[in-house]
Amino acid sequence: MNYQNLSPQLRRSIWPVAGLLVLLLTNVLIAPEFFSIEIKDGRLYGSLIDVLNRAAPVALLAIGMTLVIATGGVDLSVGSVMAIAGAVSAGLIVSGVDSVFLVIGGGLLAGLAAGFVNGFLVGYFGIQPIVATLILMVAGRGVAQLINSGQIVTFHHEGFEFLGVGYLFGLPFPIILVIITFVLVQLLMRRTALGLFVEGVGANASASHYIGINDKLIKLMVYCLSGLCAALAGMIAAADIGGSDANNAGLWLELDAILAVVIGGASLMGGRFSLFLSIIGALIIQALTITIILSGVPPKFNLLIKAAAIIVILLLQSPEFRRQLGRIKQWRRA
Incomplete structure (x- = not known):
């Protein structure tokens, strides 16, 4: 099958998926038991399950970040919003709220309010997204610290803790939550006109406005x-x-989320996007972390290796880089 004859969407999918497969196969060479999965008490255990579970927070951030980047923006505040939502939920629990629906609803409402502030500043006041969200990135942790009174708040609430450590259908619940979120957002974007509006605004906001898109x-x-x-x-x-x-909840995860979206082939200029490939990007980041740990490389080299591997993946995705490689091959043949 000729690569050039493939559809643009399929061509964009090949390299992220190939990169993830290479990382997973590398882990198998380092640790042959990597793909082994055990069932204990109706629950699945194994390194592959750990990769999926640990990638869940970044995958969720990447889903939201994909839509923001598709409109030509960026959200640097998602790590701080994580801290705010966690602080609100913890505060409700320690204050005596027993209903898990109220606790989760409070956290979601806090995230919605933060997103509304960012969206209002960007959409209605015309502030540059990187500046508007940087404000909440800095102030958000201060808000979370005020909610926690500057302390690390601990709690015990079985219903709420199920979000992080519970199992459903044999899988860790964070994985199930990512799947549910992905399906709902994907349906919203691809089964309604909203997805086309998002791509249209990202491609050309002025033109979208003149054809009637708000x-x-x-x-x-x-x-x-x-x-x-x-x-x-x-x-x-x-x-x-x-x-x-x-202080530490979601620290620097906004950068991983942006990187996951870029690895997934989305343009930072806005326009096209793929939620599925953004999740693949999040899995690549987590799989790379696991690969470095399994290889026994000293921790001081972790960030350098991670950066180098991601650069290689991004270069392989670049059409211009592949064209340059083709020219070099032609020159050598000549």
């Missing part, structure tokens, strides 16, 4: 969705450790 409202909606996804990720992180740490 570009300001679209931007507000995607930032609100990003806030909701960040809130889910924050509650998973809080439920996993049974506490809220405003």
Whole structure:
């Protein structure tokens, strides 16, 4: 099959998926038991399950970040929103709220409010996305610290902790939550006109406005969705450790989320996007982390190896880089 004859969408899918497969196969060479999965008490255990489970928060962030980037924006505040949502939920629990629906609803409402602020600043005030979201990135952790009174708040609530450590259908619940979120957002984007509006605003906001698309409202909606996804990720992180740490919850995960979207082939200029490939990007980041750990490389080299591997993946995705490689091959043949 000729690569050039493939559809553009399929061509964009090949390299991220190939990169993930290479990383997984590398792990098999390092640790032959990597793909082995055991069933204990109706639950699945294994390194592959751990990769999926640990990638869940970044995958959720990547779903929301994909939509924001598709409109030509960026959301640097998602890590801080994770901290805020975790702090709100923890605060409700320690204050005596027993209903898991109210606890989760409080965290989601906090994420929605944060997304609304970002979307309003970007869409209706025309502030550059990197500046508007940087404000909440800095201030958000301060808000979370105020909610926690500057302390690490610990709690015990079986219903809420199920978000982070529970199992459903044999899988860790964070994986199930990512699947549910992906399906719902994918249906919203591809089974309604909203997905076309998002791509249209990202490709040319002015032209979209003149043909009747409310570009300001679209931007507000995607930032609100990003806030909701960040809130889910924050509650998973809080439920996993049974506490809220405003200083460290979601720290620098916004960069991993942006990187996952870029690895998935989305353009930072806006326009086309793929939620599925963004999740593949999140899995690549987590699989790479596991690969470095299994290989026994000293920790001081971890970030350098991670950066180098990601650069290689991005270069392989670049059409210009592949054209240059083709020219070099032709020159050698000549």
